[in-house]
Amino acid sequence: AESLDKGLEKTKDGFFSKLSRAIVGKSKVDEEVLDELEEILISSDVGVETTVKIIRRIEDRVARDKFMSTSELDSILREEIAVLLSENKSADVSGDFETPLGVKPYVIMVVGVNGVGKTTTIGKLAAQYHKAGKKVVLGAGDTFRAAAVDQLKLWGERVGVPVIDHGMNTDPASVAYDAVKQGTETGADVVIVDTAGRLHTKVNLMNELAKIKRVMQKFSAEAPHEVLLVLDGSTGQNAFIQAQEFTKATEVTALAITKLDGTAKGGVVIGISDQFKIPVKYIGVGERIEDLQVFSKQTFVESLFK
Numbered sequence: 001a002e003s004l005d006k007g008l009e010k011t012k013d014g015f016f017s018k019l020s021r022a023i024v025g026k027s028k029v030d031e032e033v034l035d036e037l038e039e040i041l042i043s044s045d046v047g048v049e050t051t052v053k054i055i056r057r058i059e060d061r062v063a064r065d066k067f068m069s070t071s072e073l074d075s076i077l078r079e080e081i082a083v084l085l086s087e088n089k090s091a092d093v094s095g096d097f098e099t100p101l102g103v104k105p106y107v108i109m110v111v112g113v114n115g116v117g118k119t120t121t122i123g124k125l126a127a128q129y130h131k132a133g134k135k136v137v138l139g140a141g142d143t144f145r146a147a148a149v150d151q152l153k154l155w156g157e158r159v160g161v162p163v164i165d166h167g168m169n170t171d172p173a174s175v176a177y178d179a180v181k182q183g184t185e186t187g188a189d190v191v192i193v194d195t196a197g198r199l200h201t202k203v204n205l206m207n208e209l210a211k212i213k214r215v216m217q218k219f220s221a222e223a224p225h226e227v228l229l230v231l232d233g234s235t236g237q238n239a240f241i242q243a244q245e246f247t248k249a250t251e252v253t254a255l256a257i258t259k260l261d262g263t264a265k266g267g268v269v270i271g272i273s274d275q276f277k278i279p280v281k282y283i284g285v286g287e288r289i290e291d292l293q294v295f296s297k298q299t300f301v302e303s304l305f306k
């Protein structure tokens with residue numbers, strides 16, 4: 001929790017110092033305070049839709065109770081944000097990187113556009129699973145970028161896990177097939193497959209991801225067990241747009257939101273969680289392996305309000 005606080009410092013500075021400044025010298029939550037709150041939420045990248053929802057709910061409470069003191073605003077806002085954040089119900093919520101019982105290998109397909117921290121997230125995940133005693137196989141399925149394949153191979157060496165790679169410009173589905181095959185044959189616990197993140201055309205993306213899924217299902221009807229979308233938390237509106245594109249193209253089951261250490265706009269986590277109803281499973285708060293953290297709603301909300 002300490003490093004989460006540290007990682008999210010910019011979010012806190014942005015969000016909560018602004019809120020405290022907005023209510024200085026005011027005892028009562030009135031229209032002016034709500035306007036300020038709305039502005040703060042928007043400028044923290046919570047997104048218009050979710051901001052409006054939060055403001056409405058607080059307005060309703062003010063109307064119902066006739067009065068709300070600014071000193072209560074903190075805890076009320078905390079409650080409202082907690083309602084909007086989806087609970088992380090995944091097996092490894094405790095941070096111990098367990099895989100679901102009886103699922104072997106647990107297959108994770110990772111999607112997202114270039115530059116969001118996809119490769120780094122896969123490397124960090126591999127490291128944490130490996131550290132938890134899990135046998136991991138990686139698949140370098142982002143075959144459109146030489147750098148992605150090379151970078152994943154480096155992570156594999158660094159962590160000490162095998163990386164299935166067919167080089168550049170090869171069929172990502174074939175990489176996925178071989179990765180799951182090797183994972184199955186060698187008794188791996190987890191297979192993590194990278195994919196190309198080009199949003200070239202929607203139909204292409206959709207077909208490509210569907211094909212990757214199909215070949216994985218040759219080994220297990222439930223594979224991939226997780227489709228993890230990686231988003232860069234510092235890109236605000238772009239992260240929303242990418243979430244929209246990818247959820248249209250495939251069934252995204254979990255989110256990793258990276259680079260929250262580099263932004264005062266952690267509100268993206270709240271807005272995306274609310275609008276897409278997909279659990280945020282990991283957050284990235286820095287470049288070190290342990291900076292990929294298992295998302296906890298409680299810890300996140302508390303860190304915003306400290």
Ligand code: GDP
Binds near residue numbers: 284
């Ligand atoms: P990809 O193109 O999506 O595979 O992106 P990379 O994994 O190559 O990451 C792009 C850059 O973002 C790299 O320099 C990473 O070290 C950096 N990065 C990834 N996640 C985080 C994070 O949570 N915090 C910070 N500060 N940097 C990150």
